[in-house]
């Protein structure tokens with residue numbers, strides 16, 4: 001008998017399981033796949049024995065909950081931080097290196113853009129109104145901004161077409177995983193405010209297989225507290241209809257528990273929902289979450305082909321790949337090895353009719369646009385991963401459909417990157433959702449505890465403007481309600 005059953009052994013389910021185990025709760029985590037990790041999973045590549053991930057991932061310095069989870073699991077130092085620059089953009093005729101200049105947020109990256117080929121000072125100045133809005137941005141603006149597309153929003157703010165084509169089309173794809181015209185203005189502004197509002201924000205990468213950062217360690221923490229982590233077992237149904245009292249597994253085993261945390265994506269939750277709940281919120285919106293598919297490519301070369309750890313191509317209607325990573329410069333102990341390149345084809349519909357061989361050839365070609373040596377080198381092994389969903393697309397209207405962890409069904413709590421965390425769907429959102437779900441369960445068990453960390457306020461001028469905005473809005477609202 002367990003106190004809580006968690007469905008799904010991805011980051012959300014495991015973060016929830018660890019937090020509950022640390023509070024003395026006996027948890028059973030049920031994972032359908034033979035390995036833990038979900039969309040942040042890793043496995044040994046059959047040709048080389050190297051650990052590969054579902055696809056290459058980045059974290060950043062404001063991933064507070066995820067970094068705290070890694071701290072708890074003893075793996076925080078297994079992140080390779082990319083501190084000398086933020087990102088190299090393979091623009092033509094010369095690359096642009098985005099790095100923080102000694103200016104207060106949100107201006108620290110601006111000087112890098114000033115030198116970008118194809119952008120004039122006028123284009124950069126066309127970002128004035130957006131920058132002002134970004135400094136004022138807070139979650140209270142999400143409902144209104146979520147009604148419009150990011151493209152319409154930027155045009156309404158006077159952003160020039162070259163700036164939209166050069167920067168924003170690229171930014172929308174790499175940070176929200178959806179084309180600018182299909183992206184919610186709220187989703188884009190939220191990420192933009194976070195990335196530009198924090199001092200010296202930098203990216204980092206797993207120095208080992210991504211799941212090696214958390215899967216086994218989380219499993220051990222849960223089992224040390226008397227829980228179980230079962231892999232290769234699928235949850236087929238909930239027990240109970242007015243109140244969830246456990247789950248039924250693939251071959252009919254029933255696991256009773258006072259609480260059940262669903263930590264699976266919306267598409268996987270839908271078949272578990274009994275007919276009687278289907279018209280009720282939040283279950284009536286599950287079909288509205290459109291997946292953003294990815295294709296990730298791993299290439300083992302016979303030599304070093306890249307002088308960068310990480311670079312990205314700008315948006316183009318004809319190119320497939322955006323972000324490229326040289327794992328020989330990222331993975332611990334690989335420094336003397338020839339390049340192992342991982343790349344992401346984001347929102348990959350345009351690659352879906354292609355064979356793996358064609359995808360590999362196109363990826364080598366696109367890599368060689370920035371790293372010419374790739375065209376001369378031999379590809380020793382190649383691996384193409386087709387991923388039906390990296391995250392749900394943040395299209396306009398999606399934000400208000402993201403459900404809270406608490407559901408109208410007693411005993412059932414939701415987690416997963418897609419639930420309402422006030423963060424973009426990501427590993428950080430997954431961990432935070434798991435912790436919010438654990439908080440909900442603990443509160444219902446009569447032992448409330450705060451686990452999720454508060455987000456850090458913006459720094460520099462961005463922080464000043466945001467604080468002044470909150471003060472002014474608070475004063476205006478108080479004035480309106482004063483008799």
Ligand SMILES: Cc1cc2nc3c(=O)[nH]c(=O)nc-3n(C[C@H](O)[C@H](O)[C@H](O)COP(=O)(O)OP(=O)(O)OC[C@H]3O[C@@H](n4cnc5c(N)ncnc54)[C@H](O)[C@@H]3O)c2cc1C
Pocket residue numbers: 007008009010011012013030031032033036037038039040054055056057058059233234235236263264265268294296344387389390391415416417418425426427428430
């Ligand atoms: C290629 C790629 C690149 C990405 N890049 C980044 C990045 O750079 N930075 C970032 O922060 N995020 C990135 N993401 C997103 C990130 O991986 C996800 O947001 C996060 O891993 C989601 O975790 P989760 O626990 O919410 O869901 P999942 O990882 O999907 O976990 C759900 C688990 O539930 C299991 N399951 C489903 N149904 C059942 C059932 N009935 N019974 C039992 N188990 C079930 C699944 O097998 C799965 O393991 C990327 C994702 C991909 C795929």
